[in-house]
Amino acid sequence: MTGKTAPARPQTLYEKLWDAHLVAEDNGEAILYIDLHMLHEVTSPQAFSRLKALGRPLRRPDLTLAMADHCVPTIRQELGTPGIEDTASRLQIEALSRNSAEFGVEHYTLGDLRNGIVHVVGPELGRTLPGMTIVCGDSHTSTHGAFGALAFGIGTSEIEHVMATQAIRQRKSKNLQIIVNGQLQEGITAKDLALKLISVLGVDGATDHVIEYSGEAISTLSMEGRMTLCNMSIEAGARAGLIAPDETTFAYLKQRMPADAWAAHLPGWRALQTDEDALFDRTVTLNASDVGPVVSWGINPAQSIAIDAQIPDPRDQADPRVRAVMERALGYMQLAPGTPIAGTAIDRVFIGSCTNGRIEDLRAAAIILKGRKVHGSVKAIVVPGSGLVRQAAEDEGLDKIFMDAGFEWRQPGCSMCAAMNSDRLSPGERCASTSNRNFENRQGPAGRTHLMSPAMATAAAITGQITDFRTLI
Ligand SMILES: CC(C)[C@H](C(=O)O)[C@@H](O)C(=O)O
Ligand code: SF4
Numbered sequence: 087m088t089g090k091t092a093p094a095r096p097q098t099l100y101e102k103l104w105d106a107h108l109v110a111e112d113n114g115e116a117i118l119y120i121d122l123h124m125l126h127e128v129t130s131p132q133a134f135s136r137l138k139a140l141g142r143p144l145r146r147p148d149l150t151l152a153m154a155d156h157c158v159p160t161i162r163q164e165l166g167t168p169g170i171e172d173t174a175s176r177l178q179i180e181a182l183s184r185n186s187a188e189f190g191v192e193h194y195t196l197g198d199l200r201n202g203i204v205h206v207v208g209p210e211l212g213r214t215l216p217g218m219t220i221v222c223g224d225s226h227t228s229t230h231g232a233f234g235a236l237a238f239g240i241g242t243s244e245i246e247h248v249m250a251t252q253a254i255r256q257r258k259s260k261n262l263q264i265i266v267n268g269q270l271q272e273g274i275t276a277k278d279l280a281l282k283l284i285s286v287l288g289v290d291g292a293t294d295h296v297i298e299y300s301g302e303a304i305s306t307l308s309m310e311g312r313m314t315l316c317n318m319s320i321e322a323g324a325r326a327g328l329i330a331p332d333e334t335t336f337a338y339l340k341q342r343m344p345a346d347a348w349a350a351h352l353p354g355w356r357a358l359q360t361d362e363d364a365l366f367d368r369t370v371t372l373n374a375s376d377v378g379p380v381v382s383w384g385i386n387p388a389q390s391i392a393i394d395a396q397i398p399d400p401r402d403q404a405d406p407r408v409r410a411v412m413e414r415a416l417g418y419m420q421l422a423p424g425t426p427i428a429g430t431a432i433d434r435v436f437i438g439s440c441t442n443g444r445i446e447d448l449r450a451a452a453i454i455l456k457g458r459k460v461h462g463s464v465k466a467i468v469v470p471g472s473g474l475v476r477q478a479a480e481d482e483g484l485d486k487i488f489m490d491a492g493f494e495w496r497q498p499g500c501s502m503c504a505a506m507n508s509d510r511l512s513p514g515e516r517c518a519s520t521s522n523r524n525f526e527n528r529q530g531p532a533g534r535t536h537l538m539s540p541a542m543a544t545a546a547a548i549t550g551q552i553t554d555f556r557t558l559i
Contacts, residue, residue: 096361098261099330100296103236103358107219109253117253121218121235124204125152125191125245127182128506129223133246134185145252147190151213154179154196155203156506160469160496163197170196175507202472202498205229205440209313210474212342216331216355221248226440226522227326228319232312233339234331234358236296239320259325262295263366266303268374273556275450276311277442277520277539279303280318281380281390283372289388293323295367298360303374304329309338310446317441318522321387330359379554382524382537383427384415389524390537391427393554399423418526419534428552432536434517435466435547436529438496439503442520442540443471448479451544452487454558460492461550467494467509469501493547505530518546 097105109117123146130152137144144150157175167183170176179196186193194201200211205226208214214230220237221227223245230237240254248254264283284291297319299312307315312329319327329335336355340348379393389412391398400412400423416423421430437443437451448470460466468488470476476498479485485495502509503521511517511533520543524535536552545555 096364098360098364098366099234099298099328099358100236100259100261101364103217103219104258106217107236114257116256116258118219118256119253120221120248121149122208122213122220123150123245123248123252124208124220124222124227125150125182125186126156126204126222126224127154127178128156129242130185130245131178131181132242133223133249134181134189136246137189137249142250144189144191144249147192149252150189150191150249151208152182152186152191152193153201153204153207154182155201155498156500156504158196158499159507160467160499160501160509163497166196172508197473199473199477202470202475203440203443203500205313205317206443206471206475209233209309210342210472212339215339215351216335216358221254225320226317228324229313229317229440231316231319231327232309232329233335234328234355236326236328238326259296260294260367262292262297262324263369264297264299265301265369265371266299266374267301267371268303269306270303270374270377273541273559274377274379275539275541276307276314277318278377278380279374280315280321281382281387281537282377284318284322284387285380285390286372287322287370287388289321289386290323292319295324296326296328297322297324298328298330298366300330300360301374305332305334307334308446309334310444313444314441318387321522331355379539379542379556381427381542381552382535383419383421384412385418385524385526386415387522387524387537389415393428393542393552395427397421397423397425397427428554430536430552431516431550432464432518432546432552433515434511435460435464435493435543436469436502436517436519436521437467437493437540437543438469438471438501439521440471440500441522443469443475443498445475445478447520447540448475448484449482451540452484454541454544454555455491455493455548456487458491458548458558460547463550464547466492466547467496467502469496469509470498472498491547502529504528505533518543518552
């Protein structure tokens with residue numbers, strides 16, 4: 087012992103979270119301890135079966151939380167699983183309940199107020215906390231990074247691994263810093279910012295990176311907005327998205343956990359910041375004031391443009407591969423280059439998903455909708471992200487505003503985000519959607535999706551076409 091200690095190297099938040107959970111490391115491969123493992127019905131059954139076949143116990147049922155969201159119907163949930171018409175969905179949801187009971191996992195069944203989309207429920211129940219490592223067999227686990235937790239999606243074999251060991255094998259990602267300076271304009275949301283960022287970065291622009299978002303525009307976002315932004319990190323290829331916890335985070339959590347536990351955590355949470363002079367592999371800077379309402383026109387989220395822009399022309403692209411992707415998108419979406427995106431007629435509106443199914447999203451929609459009607463040619467549904475969101479909305483009378491306008495007021499679930507249940511587009515239908523993916527067939531075979539914010543989807547519902555919501559306020 088020399089008595090000397092190496093000077094502490096400045097670290098990013100990602101590096102701090104990594105080090106705090108590092109169990110072992112060898113040749114770049116690490117084992118990370120996992121603080122919270124969330125399960126849903128689609129990606130957990132095989133892992134449970136393997137565990138059973140091997141006769142292994144679930145290592146930490148107390149750090150595991152299960153709920154059905156993808157396949158659940160968004161009507162008649164009070165009937166429980168017997169009310170599910172689709173047999174495959176019913177079996178999957180029943181299997182989750184059975185497995186949860188067998189392994190002692192906390193599980194919210196259909197119709198339980200606490201049930202909903204896993205990425206909405208974890209945070210709102212105070213299970214998602216700053217400084218945690220959180221995994222789930224679902225790519226949008228990145229949502230939880232909004233709290234300064236290292237949260238990422240995992241595959242089925244990894245689910246089994248976490249179930250058995252409460253740890254996971256990982257390689258360290260690179261670190262991408264995204265600084266958003268200035269303030270977002272009135273009514274412009276984290277969704278517009280996310281779509282704008284993805285259109286700048288590209289769908290694989292953040293591959294192999296963990297993003298940390300910072301800057302004035304980020305610090306003024308609500309927790310709901312931060313979750314929307316971190317949720318969509320994955321659509322730029324990122325492993326995870328992170329926002330350092332601050333007073334907004336602490337205030338959100340204060341309402342969701344026992345006061346003594348909250349106070350005990352606080353000093354540790356405050357230390358979850360990127361050190362000054364810490365090094366990132368890359369930095370991207372954006373001015374919030376340059377962001378207006380953004381809408382996707384194509385078949386990936388990077389194919390997004392400002393509401394006052396024209397559909398891009400593949401002939402302007404030098405790269406033949408980019409041109410080919412654009413041509414395919416235009417063909418699938420049945421859009422002509424050079425035409426304004428505003429004015430595109432739509433058939434369906436979907437407000438919901440783990441991106442935009444929170445109370446703030448429903449409020450943003452209801453403010454515009456109040457006293458107006460859904461256009462005669464449009465079928466519109468609103469699907470709260472959880473039972474608690476639904477209840478909060480009803481307490482505020484938002485359900486009435488939606489129903490009076492002609493929206494269907496549904497029960498919680500992923501619904502039309504991924505069409506893994508009976509909520510889906512018919513072939514050829516065009517949808518204004520607050521979800522996060524506009525891939526071909528995503529919302530139903532041959533369905534066409536335009537991603538946008540809740541305010542923009544509401545404006546589309548009212549006018550029957552893609553519309554700048556600011557013309558309605
Ligand atoms: C079903 C699930 C594995 C999938 C995901 O990982 O994201 C789904 O949630 C999605 O949004 O496409
Ligand atoms: S709401 Fe959509 S994106 Fe989110 S978990 Fe469900 S299917 Fe995936």
